[in-house]
Amino acid sequence: METEKWIDAGYNFIIEFGPKVIGAIIIWIIGSWVIKMLLSGTKKAMNKGNYDESLRKFLLNLINWTLKIVLIIVVLGTVGVETTSFAAVIAAAGLAIGLALQGSLGNFAGGVLIMIFKPFKIGDYIKAQGESGTVKEIEIFTTKLSTPDNKEIIIPNGSLSNGNIVNYSTEATRRVDFTFGVGYDSDIKRTKEVIMSVINEHDLILRDPAPAINVSELADSSINFFTRVWVNSGDYWTVKFDVIERTKEALDAAGIDIPYPHQVEIQKQG
Template structure:
């Protein structure tokens, strides 16, 4: 008699929960297959767009976990388990974590944006947040620069991604801006020819775009010439300092005077 009772209860249980269990298993199998295909497609897209390897792994792992949590909630809901409380707990935990890690999350979001949109890459010379340096490393939370004086500069990605960024390496060429002042009695054409010869004789100065020398200002005590050579990024400082030194020597050799500031003192007799 007891056996028949247990058999009846078993049949009743199977009738009630069998379809739900089968449905839950089907949802789990199909959902897992879909998630696997989505992750494979996501990885393919990231590889095609040359995403940073660390960012690619992180985004794939994060997306996979989110989809799996949603799949588990769907399976539990199919089996008749109330998932509203689970969703509320997850939302509350997410809010608490977000408030506790507000600054870190901002830096994380900034790092993701930098790694996705790539305003600069490792090895680029950039200026940002009042700092100038070569990009040494791009992490999820910070970006590290080597300054011209070989100091390590660490900038949080949150502020970096929200501020102005000057990438000196992006175009591959830089214009060197210099100004030479000569005496008002100097011959303008001769001065331009001497300075242009300094530029064209330097192998580090690019021929395209062509260098330029032009009168830029009639100052108080000098005629100022704008000297504009172009150089590769790696040669920028060499061209800058060599042009100053060679320009001074060439002007001296040509007898063209570089004036210095004069001060006139007027005394009133008693």
């Protein structure tokens, strides 16, 4: 009799849970295959998009574990395990972790956006968050800049992705602007000729677009000439310094006065 009870119980267990277990196994096999295909497709898309290696690994692991947790919950639900409380615990834990790490998560999200949309890349010279420098590293949470005087600046990606970014390296050419002031006794036409001669003699200045020299202001003690030239981006600072120096020398050689501020002291005798 006891044996028959055990056989009946086993039979009833198989009848009741057998299809569920088989269904759960099938769901696990199919789900695992789907996850594998999704990860493979995501990896190929990231490779085509030239995603950063550290970001690629992190995202793939995050997607893998997220999908596997969802699959486990579905499998447990299939065999009859109550998953509502289990899902609630996971959601509560996720919320707690998110609140505790909201700053880091914001920086992580910023890093993802930077690596996806690529407003700059390593080697670009940028200005952001009041700092300027060459991009040295783009990490998950921060971006490192190297300044011209060899300082390292670390900027959180959250604020970096939400602020204005000036990328000086995106375009192949840049415009260099100068303002040269000469005395009011100077001849405007002659001054333009002297400045233009300096520009025409410089090998690094492009001829297209053409340089431009215009009187921009009649200031308190000088006539100001706004001068614009175009150069290859890598030659910006070389041209900037060269033209200033050469123009000063050329104006001196031409006898054109460069004024400097004067103070007139008036004494009133009482």
